[in-house]
Amino acid sequence: MTEMVYGALPSQAREPVLPKWWQTLDKWTMASIVLLFLIGLMLGMAASPPLAAKNGFAPFHYVQKQVIFGSAALVAMVVTSMMSPQLVRRLAVIGFAITMVALALLPVFGTDFGKGATRWYSLGFASLQPSEFLKPGFVVVAAWLMAANEEINGPPGRRWSFLLMMTIVVMLAMQPDFGQACLILFGWSVMYFVSGAPMLLIGGICLSLIPVANFAYNNSEHFARRIDGFLDRSVDPTTQIGYATEAIREGGLFGVGVGEGQVKWSLPDAHTDFIISVAAEEYGLILVFAIMILYATIVLRSYFRLMRERDPFIRLAGTGLVAIFGVQALVNMGVAVRLLPSKGMTLPFVSYGGSSLIAGGIAVGMILAFTRSRPQGEISDILRGQTR
Amino acid sequence: MIRKPLRPLASILHARDAGENPDQIERANLRERHEEMRNKGRARAEGRLLIMGVLFAGAFVTVGARMGVVSMSEAMEPRTSYAGSRIQAERADIVDRKGRILATNLETHSIYAHPHEMIDPAAAASKLAEIFPDLDAENLERRFRDGRKFYWVKKKISPEQKQAVHDIGEPGLLFGRREMRLYPNGRLAAHILGGASFGEEDVHDAELVGVAGAEKFFDDALRDPANGDKALTLSIDLTVQTAAERVLWGGMKLMNAKGASSVLMDAHTGEIVSMVSLPDFDPNNRPRPPAKGQAADSPLFNRAVQGLYELGSTFKIFTAAQSMELGLANPETKINTAGPLRWGKFKIRDFRNYGAQLTLTKVIVKSSNIGTARMAQVIGAARQQDFLKQLGFFEPTPVELVEASGAQPLLPKNWSELSTMTISYGHGMSASPLHLAAGYAAIANGGTKVVPTILKQDNVVQGPRVMTVASAEASRLMLRKVVSEGTASFGEVPGYAVGGKTGTADKPLENGRGYYEDKVIATFAAMFPAHDPKYVLILSLDEPVETSGDEPRRTAGWTAVPVAAEMITRVAPLLGLRPEVEPAPLAGITLTSN
Numbered sequence: 001m002t003e004m005v006y007g008a009l010p011s012q013a014r015e016p017v018l019p020k021w022w023q024t025l026d027k028w029t030m031a032s033i034v035l036l037f038l039i040g041l042m043l044g045m046a047a048s049p050p051l052a053a054k055n056g057f058a059p060f061h062y063v064q065k066q067v068i069f070g071s072a073a074l075v076a077m078v079v080t081s082m083m084s085p086q087l088v089r090r091l092a093v094i095g096f097a098i099t100m101v102a103l104a105l106l107p108v109f110g111t112d113f114g115k116g117a118t119r120w121y122s123l124g125f126a127s128l129q130p131s132e133f134l135k136p137g138f139v140v141v142a143a144w145l146m147a148a149n150e151e152i153n154g155p156p157g158r159r160w161s162f163l164l165m166m167t168i169v170v171m172l173a174m175q176p177d178f179g180q181a182c183l184i185l186f187g188w189s190v191m192y193f194v195s196g197a198p199m200l201l202i203g204g205i206c207l208s209l210i211p212v213a214n215f216a217y218n219n220s221e222h223f224a225r226r227i228d229g230f231l232d233r234s235v236d237p238t239t240q241i242g243y244a245t246e247a248i249r250e251g252g253l254f255g256v257g258v259g260e261g262q263v264k265w266s267l268p269d270a271h272t273d274f275i276i277s278v279a280a281e282e283y284g285l286i287l288v289f290a291i292m293i294l295y296a297t298i299v300l301r302s303y304f305r306l307m308r309e310r311d312p313f314i315r316l317a318g319t320g321l322v323a324i325f326g327v328q329a330l331v332n333m334g335v336a337v338r339l340l341p342s343k344g345m346t347l348p349f350v351s352y353g354g355s356s357l358i359a360g361g362i363a364v365g366m367i368l369a370f371t372r373s374r375p376q377g378e379i380s381d382i383l384r385g386q387t388r
Numbered sequence: 389m390i391r392k393p394l395r396p397l398a399s400i401l402h403a404r405d406a407g408e409n410p411d412q413i414e415r416a417n418l419r420e421r422h423e424e425m426r427n428k429g430r431a432r433a434e435g436r437l438l439i440m441g442v443l444f445a446g447a448f449v450t451v452g453a454r455m456g457v458v459s460m461s462e463a464m465e466p467r468t469s470y471a472g473s474r475i476q477a478e479r480a481d482i483v484d485r486k487g488r489i490l491a492t493n494l495e496t497h498s499i500y501a502h503p504h505e506m507i508d509p510a511a512a513a514s515k516l517a518e519i520f521p522d523l524d525a526e527n528l529e530r531r532f533r534d535g536r537k538f539y540w541v542k543k544k545i546s547p548e549q550k551q552a553v554h555d556i557g558e559p560g561l562l563f564g565r566r567e568m569r570l571y572p573n574g575r576l577a578a579h580i581l582g583g584a585s586f587g588e589e590d591v592h593d594a595e596l597v598g599v600a601g602a603e604k605f606f607d608d609a610l611r612d613p614a615n616g617d618k619a620l621t622l623s624i625d626l627t628v629q630t631a632a633e634r635v636l637w638g639g640m641k642l643m644n645a646k647g648a649s650s651v652l653m654d655a656h657t658g659e660i661v662s663m664v665s666l667p668d669f670d671p672n673n674r675p676r677p678p679a680k681g682q683a684a685d686s687p688l689f690n691r692a693v694q695g696l697y698e699l700g701s702t703f704k705i706f707t708a709a710q711s712m713e714l715g716l717a718n719p720e721t722k723i724n725t726a727g728p729l730r731w732g733k734f735k736i737r738d739f740r741n742y743g744a745q746l747t748l749t750k751v752i753v754k755s756s757n758i759g760t761a762r763m764a765q766v767i768g769a770a771r772q773q774d775f776l777k778q779l780g781f782f783e784p785t786p787v788e789l790v791e792a793s794g795a796q797p798l799l800p801k802n803w804s805e806l807s808t809m810t811i812s813y814g815h816g817m818s819a820s821p822l823h824l825a826a827g828y829a830a831i832a833n834g835g836t837k838v839v840p841t842i843l844k845q846d847n848v849v850q851g852p853r854v855m856t857v858a859s860a861e862a863s864r865l866m867l868r869k870v871v872s873e874g875t876a877s878f879g880e881v882p883g884y885a886v887g888g889k890t891g892t893a894d895k896p897l898e899n900g901r902g903y904y905e906d907k908v909i910a911t912f913a914a915m916f917p918a919h920d921p922k923y924v925l926i927l928s929l930d931e932p933v934e935t936s937g938d939e940p941r942r943t944a945g946w947t948a949v950p951v952a953a954e955m956i957t958r959v960a961p962l963l964g965l966r967p968e969v970e971p972a973p974l975a976g977i978t979l980t981s982n
Contacts, residue, residue, distance in 0.1 A: 152418065193440070248455065252460070285459045288452075296444070300445060303444070308434075315437075323440070337451065339451060380423075
């Protein structure tokens with residue numbers, strides 16, 4: 001009709017990719033991620049020289065590596081965020097299949113770097129941790145299955161996703177890598193919750209956790225000792241957590257000054273698990289709060305945008321990815337202030353990391369891709385009288 | 389749920405008629421249903437995502453608040469950092485009535501190890517084992533090497549041991565300050581003091597908490613920093629306590645008793661000057677509570693306070709005093725003592741047959757069960773209960789020891805006339821020796837109730853009157869006669885005019901049915917000097933046998949009384965009582981003046 005009246009429109013084979021991308025992107029979230037990465041670089045300059053000195057590298061060796069991997073991660077993020085949800089899903093499913101195989105082959109080809117847990121593939125110049133890449137892939141696959149479950153005449157996707165989740169958790173726990181296993185479990189639970197888990201079941205699980213925890217505490221000496229050690233406030237100050245807490249205390253509101261911090265010399269994991277302590281010591285509470293606000297912005301903005309999403313797959317996948325991302329940051333910071341028991345979890349995008357940074361970039365790129373604004377049938381909502 | 393069908397027949401027929409493809413109707417309906425489902429799903433997910441958002445926001449705020457709290461807290465050197473010592477290590481001393489130390493604190497050290505800081509764990513372990521023979525070198529070394537970061541080696545060490553450990557020169561062995569509770573007099577007054585142990589502890593300090601006795605009863609006061617380390621002054625007299633313990637221990641051995649207890653109480657104030665329970669223990673090294681066997685046989689058991697016994701004939705004086713108080717009798721009233729006294733199936737007998745009649749004084753002096761029971765019949769259950777209640781026999785003694793509150797006297801459930809009769813001579817109800825001491829103190833001080841206490845009293849308010857001065861005085865005369873001419877003749881101590889009453893109670897069988905034939909609790913309840921008593925002494929021996937004669941003797945007159953006499957001989961001068969040397973009777977000499 002339009003053509004008949006006004007003549008043919010200038011034909012366009014495809015949509016303009018970049019303008020469309022920029023218009024529909026959640027620019028606040030992306031800005032927060034980039035800022036976090038920059039803060040991470042800045043902290044890396046403070047935190048990594050001791051490690052470089054120990055390993056016989058130039059002082060900023062690790063910063064350079066972080067720049068290289070970080071740039072790669074940002075590129076991965078941008079590229080991923082340009083994809084359509086369908087493409088993301090396709091690629092993620094393929095990636096998931098590959099990482100599952102990689103994970104299964106870890107006991108054969110993996111190395112443990114003398115840390116007692118076989119989690120890595122050594123590639124010479126860098127190491128690769130399949131579980132880092134597995135997380136976004138798993139979330140997308142699980143979201144796909146759960147969304148399919150909601151379709152009319154759909155397969156029992158929830159059950160399949162549950163079985164898949166349990167398989168991965170068991171595999172990870174056998175490495176052992178309880179931290180990643182917990183993240184997978186948590187991500188799946190959040191997706192299940194959002195996809196409409198019965199409230200009765202949730203309440204039942206919460207209640208049944210109490211006797212289970214009680215039983216574990218009373219019957220497992222290992223478990224009891226860890227909980228006691230965590231509850232005991234008179235912690236041995238020469239442990240990592242003791243140093244980390246002390247560093248936060250030392251920093252106060254404005255920090256002791258750039259490069260003046262001491263904690264990086266005592267903590268072997270100052271550049272990864274305890275980078276927040278370095279931030280708190282040298283730049284003070286101000287920077288810590290800034291970091292926390294950036295994380296909160298990413299999580300809350302993404303959830304806000306996902307609330308409007310009509311497509312169950314996009315909604316669930318986005319929810320799961322954001323949950324894993326946010327909880328990782330929360331756990332890392334919670335450990336440093338002794339709100340949570342010690343758990344080796346990095347601060348996404350801020351901590352130093354090689355391949356994990358790229359995996360994080362892909363995951364965040366997926367989040368950005370899923371939270372892009374799309375037509376959500378607002379007109380029909382308005383017609384039905386539901387305005388928001 | 390009624391759902392709109394996907395292929396409504398009417399529409400399909402209509403479409404067929406119109407030549408349209410009916411599948412399109414199905415597709416349209418399917419699409420509609422799908423749309424509806426998506427709307428519903430989104431509405432639900434909206435709420436749940438909101439919950440997730442709120443949870444995440446809350447978590448971020450929590451972590452942020454905690455960050456703020458931590459970073460604003462006082463900065464400290466990492467090595468010595470611990471968020472303020474919340475451990476209150478101080479504990480006030482306990483002293484006797486003259487200010488002599490009964491319990492104090494000694495600063496010692498503990499050793500702990502940081503195995504990861506050790507240079508040579510094997511050498512450290514073997515040298516530690518040399519210094520402390522109770523440690524095993526292999527075991528220690530294993531613990532130093534099993535990857536732990538912290539290990540307690542010893543909780544309390546002496547300064548010499550500390551120096552020796554210091555000389556090992558191992559940087560992974562560290563010392564922590566420890567206050568240790570010390571009882572310099574060892575076993576003395578063990579049951580009164582109780583004991584202390586470490587409560588909350590960390591490497592820098594440890595809390596001292598009382599675990600029994602006065603240490604536990606006054607735990608809060610002793611640890612209260614507001615008291616400013618002011619010592620707790622007990623009414624115990626150290627020297628008297630020592631003498632009493634020695635005499636009682638000797639007496640217990642001589643009389644082959646398995647246990648013994650004594651309570652020496654100021655008759656006017658209720659202050660306990662000495663209280664002994666044997667066997668005892670060393671509070672510096674308090675034994676663990678027994679896992680098996682009778683709790684009452686454990687050295688931890690305070691017989692004087694916790695032990696509930698049928699106190700036997702010592703109760704008779706209460707019956708006599710009450711009948712005089714009520715005006716039912718005077719010391720010369722004749723009481724029918726013809727026996728045996730039958731009450732249903734039950735027969736009350738005397739040790740010997742004392743004939744048909746005895747005066748009230750003689751009933752007490754000879755210790756006639758029949759006479760006492762007859763008096764009790766006249767008094768009646770209600771008045772008897774009332775009198776015993778006034779003397780404090782119905783509830784646990786209010787003495788300031790944690791164990792005391794558990795010693796609720798055993799009373800008959802149904803206080804029948806038979807109960808009245810048996811209780812009048814001390815059977816059928818059980819009370820502690822301390823109860824008895826408080827009861828005798830009321831007679832001794834002229835008829836006012838006393839409250840037993842282990843705290844030194846400065847000015848004592850006179851308790852409520854339970855009997856007239858005259859009744860108390862008459863009772864005391866009877867008690868004096870028991871010693872001077874009755875069952876307690878071994879209790880005579882020259883110059884101290886001891887008055888008292890013996891009591892020999894058969895021990896009840898453990899199953900509660902009847903009594904042992906050959907196991908008794910022998911008690912002597914005494915006061916001295918009888919004309920103006922200052923102190924009350926209750927001494928009781930558990931299962932004594934006196935074997936010097938042809939046949940074993942178990943009665944209190946042969947067992948508890950001589951021990952008590954010896955105790956009074958030793959203790960009275962220490963209490964500052966001057967012996968009143970009675971002039972020898974001027975027999976046969978007539979003084980005449982010319």
